Amino acid sequence: MSANLVGDVTMRYADLHPQSPAEAAPVLLLHGFGTDFGMNWQAAGWPQLLGAAGLRVIGPDLRGHGASGKPADDTAYLPERFTSDLVALLDELGVERVDAVGYSMGSRLAWELALTRPERVRRLVLGGFGPVNAFDGTDLSALGEGTTPFDQVFRTVAALPGNDPAALAACARGQAARPFSAEPPVAVPTLLVTGAKDEIATGAAELAAAVDGAHVEVPGRDHVNAVSSRLFKQAVLDFLTS
Amino acid sequence: MTELIDRTDAAAETPVLEELSMQQAINRALRVLLAEDPNVLVFGEDVGALGGVFRVTDGLQKEFGDQRVFDTPLAESAIMGMAVGLAMNGWRPVPELQFDGFAYPAIDQIVNQVARMNYRTRGAAPMPITLRLPSFGGIQAPEHHGESLEALFAHTPGLKVAAPSDPADAYGLLLQSVRSDDPVVYMEPKARYWDRRPVRLSEPTDPIGTSRIVRPGRHATLIAWGAMVHRCVQVAELAAEDGVELEVLDLRWLKPIDAAGLAASVARTKRAVVVHEAPLTAGLGAEVATLVTEQCFRDLAAPVQRVTGFDVPYPAGPLEPQYLPTIDRILFAVQRTLEY
C-alpha cells in the first residue's frame, strides 16, 4: 500500500509486504537525487526481489521528490530535515529498526540516519556513493548551467516529468550546506556497492575500509545503471539476510 | 506532529505488464469491483454458473458466491427493473444484457426508470447502475447480435455511454463506470473480445468523458470507438505507406463526448472522418461531425466525412464484411477530404 504522512512537508511512501515476519528488519529504500521510489527502486525490480525474500519494504518519496511535498527553500533540505522525516515515518509505522539501503543521495541520508539515530538502523547499505564532494566545482546559484558531473545530473533530472527544478535546486543547496564527512564513522555494519564505471562514487572502497565494512564493485556499470544489476541485488540480499 | 491522510489501498507495486484479451481485462475489472465494494452485484443471463457466453464473467460466481453473481430469467425488462429496485436500496448493480439487440425489450426500464430516477426524485434515488452490453458486429452472429445502439442511449438524457476499444481501456473504463453514481451503458465491442496484447492494467487517470489519441498524425483525424478504432489504426498504417499521416482518435466516451478533444485534434489536422458501424442516418457520427464543424469551421479544409453502416437492418453474418466500414471505404473518404 502507499500513503501520505503529513508533517511540515507531506511525504508519500509505500509500505509493501507489511506482514513479513517480525524477526526480519524491514528494508528502508532511499532513492537518489531527482528520482523517486518508483523510478529508482520499483522499476529496477527491488521490491519484488525483497518481497520474495520475505522482507518488508518501506519506500518513501523523499521531500522535494516524487509525490511528496516540494518546498522551495534551501533549509528545508538540510540532511537533518530528511532524517527527521524518516524517523517520523518509522514511528508512524511502528518500526523500531530498519536495514537502510540508499542510492546516491539516498546513501548520504542513510549514513546520516545511521550516524545520528544508530538505534534505528540495524544494517547500512550505501549504493552509488563515495566520500567525495558531489558538488565540487558546481555553481550552486546556477545549477545545470555548468559542465560538472553534478550539472549534468541536474539537467537530466530537472527535465523529467513531475520534477520541480526549483525544489531540486533548493535540495541540492541544502545538501551542499552540510558537506559529507567520513568522520565520525558510522557504527553499524555497512556494505558499499558501486558500479565499476561510477565516477560519482569515487573512494567507495576506502570508505568501506574506514568503517570496517565491505565493498562490492559491479563490473561494467555506471552511476545510472548499477541500481538494476543482479550482482548489486544479490550482494545486498546476502548482506541483509546473513 | 504527524497525522495520516489519504490512505489508499491501491497497490503501490508497479502494474505488471501481462498479455490479456479484452474478455480477461473486463473479468479482472469485475473482480476488482466485486472485491472493493460489497454492494456491487453482477447479474444477467448465464453470467453465473456458465460464466457468460463470452467467458467474461468466468469464475466470478465461484469466487464471490451466488448472492453477488447470479443468473436471471431470460427477461431483459425484468433484469433492468431489478437493477432499478436494487439501486434504490443502496446496491450498485452491474447487470448484463447478453447482446445489443436484446436491449430493446428493456428500453422502457432503461429510458423511463434508469435514466430518469435521479432527476425524478431530485437526487434522492441515484442510479449507480452499469449496464454491460456486448455490442456492435463483426462476429458473424445471427440477427440481434450485431447492433450498435449508441445513438439511442446517447440521445437519452441521464445516461452516460462508454465504448472501449482495447483491453487496458476496457479495464479502466469499467472501473470508472461502476464507481460512478450515474447510470452508464458500457458497450463491449464483441469483435475485440479476443484481442490479446501486452497491457498494464492500472487505475484510470483520465476523467470520464475524455477521448484518447491512439495514433498521432497530421493530415486528417479518424474518429472512432469500439471495434472501429482497430480498423482505423489499420487504415492509418496503410495510409502511412502512401505518405499520409492519419491521426486516430478513440472517442471512448459517447456521452459525454469530448468536444474539446475533437476540436484540439481536428484544428491541427484540418480534416476529419468519423467511422462507425451503426447506420448513417441520425447516427452518432452526425453529432461528432456537428461538434467538429461548430468548433473548427474556419480550420477545416474539407467537410467532415462519415463512413458508417448502411440504412438497413443489421444483415446476416455472411454480409457483414460488406456492411461494416471497410478499409477501402475509409481510405476513399480520407482521399475525398485530402483532395477537396
Add this chain to the structure above:
Amino acid sequence: MAEENVTFTLPDLGEGLVEATVLEWQVSVGDVVERNAPLVEVETTKSAVVIPSPKAGRIVELHAQEDQVVPVGDPLVTFAVQAQEQQAGIVGRVPTEEARPARRVRLKPPSD
C-alpha cells in the same frame, strides 16, 4: 499440448521514451520462465529498469544483444507457450485477423 511461439516486443516504458539499451539478459535461450520473473534489464535515458516476463514459457530466441539499442515496438524475446485455443463464444465466430489487410484505394498526400 501444442506449443506456439509468441514474440514480445519492447513495451513503451513511459514518458514518451522511444528506445532502450539492453544491459543484461536475466534469461537464456532454453530457460523456462515464470510469468513476472525478471526477464531483462534495460536502460533508458531516464533510469535502469527490470522488465518482468509477460508470459510463462520457454525462451526460444533473444532478439537483441547486450548493449544493443532497441526501439520501442521492436522484438525483444520469443517464447514458446502452451497454445491457447481461441474459444469462440456460444454464439458467433472469432474474427480472423489478416496480418496485412488488403486494400485497393491508394492515397495522394495533400500539397499543404
